[in-house]
Amino acid sequence: xxxxxxxxxxxxxxxxxxxxxxxxxxxxxxxxxxxxxxxxxxxxxxxxxxxxxxxxxxxxxxxxxxxxxxxxxxxxxxxxxxxxxxxxxxxxxxxxxxxxxxxxxxxxxxxxxxxxxxxxxxxxxxxxxxxxxxxxxxxxxxxxxxxxxxxxxxxxxxxxxxxxxxxxxxxxxxxxxxxxxxxxxxxxxxxx
Numbered sequence: 001x002x003x004x005x006x007x008x009x010x011x012x013x014x015x016x017x018x019x020x021x022x023x024x025x026x027x028x029x030x031x032x033x034x035x036x037x038x039x040x041x042x043x044x045x046x047x048x049x050x051x052x053x054x055x056x057x058x059x060x061x062x063x064x065x066x067x068x069x070x071x072x073x074x075x076x077x078x079x080x081x082x083x084x085x086x087x088x089x090x091x092x093x094x095x096x097x098x099x100x101x102x103x104x105x106x107x108x109x110x111x112x113x114x115x116x117x118x119x120x121x122x123x124x125x126x127x128x129x130x131x132x133x134x135x136x137x138x139x140x141x142x143x144x145x146x147x148x149x150x151x152x153x154x155x156x157x158x159x160x161x162x163x164x165x166x167x168x169x170x171x172x173x174x175x176x177x178x179x180x181x182x183x184x185x186x187x188x189x190x191x192x
Contacts, residue, residue, distance in 0.1 A: 009046035012038060017094065026084045029146040029157040033164045039094055040071065041172045044101035051106040060115050063107025064122045070100035072130060077141050084145055108176075113184025120177035128170035135162020 002010070015021075016038045025032040073079055074093050082089035104123060108116035134141065140154040147154035 005046050005048065009043050012046065013043045013098075016043070022090060022094075024149055026090075027145070027147070028149040029142065029154070029161040030150055030152075030164065032084070032146065033161040033169075035094075036071075036074075036097060037165070037169050037172070040067075040097045040101040041169060043098065044105040045172065045176065047102065047105070048109060049102045049106040050109055051103075052110075060107060060111050060119050063104055063111075064119045067100040067104040067123060068126045070096050071127070075130060075134065077143075080142055081145060084142075108180070113180050117177045117181040117184065120173045120180065124170045124173040124177060127173060128166045131162045131164070131166025131169055133162070135159045135166060137162075 016035055021031060021035050025035045074083060074096070079089075079093075083093035084090070104119065108119050111119055135158065137158065140146075140158055142154070142158065144154045147157040150157065152160065
């Protein structure tokens with residue numbers, strides 16, 4: 001029997017993937033970012049996977065870096081456009097986003113309070129940095145293909161999407177990191 005959180009995660013994933021969002025995301029950088037953050041951050045956080053992972057600092061680094069590489073590679077202009085213009089690209093992008101997100105949250109759970117907070121803080125930093133780079137770029141990175149559904153220009157869509165990634169994306173991980181850190185400090189205090 002699935003917990004209510006996992007049922008919500010599955011319902012969200014179904015809504016993200018089977019609803020109109022994938023089709024609309026082909027013509028909107030903002031809607032693409034909503035899809036990206038939902039599949040990479042929200043669904044895996046709700047699912048909260050538990051996997052047997054190696055322990056230690058190297059496992060933490062690998063968990064954080066693997067997710068970062070997946071996210072950054074899919075935001076390179078050529079890869080991003082492939083995912084917008086090709087069903088194969090979209091399926092590979094979305095699948096790798098989900099797997100990377102699940103691995104990240106599994107790493108966080110396996111790392112304990114302090115280690116998990118470190119992984120989440122590192123993710124906050126890279127997500128905020130990438131969002132800022134996308135949103136503050138002086139020209140379009142992805143061309144006109146990523147605008148049209150919301151009535152914004154391609155550069156405006158890119159700016160809003162970057163702000164969404166930096167703000168909402170960074171905030172998801174930051175809130176989770178602070179929550180884990182608070183719980184770890186309470187546990188340490190109770191043990192003292």
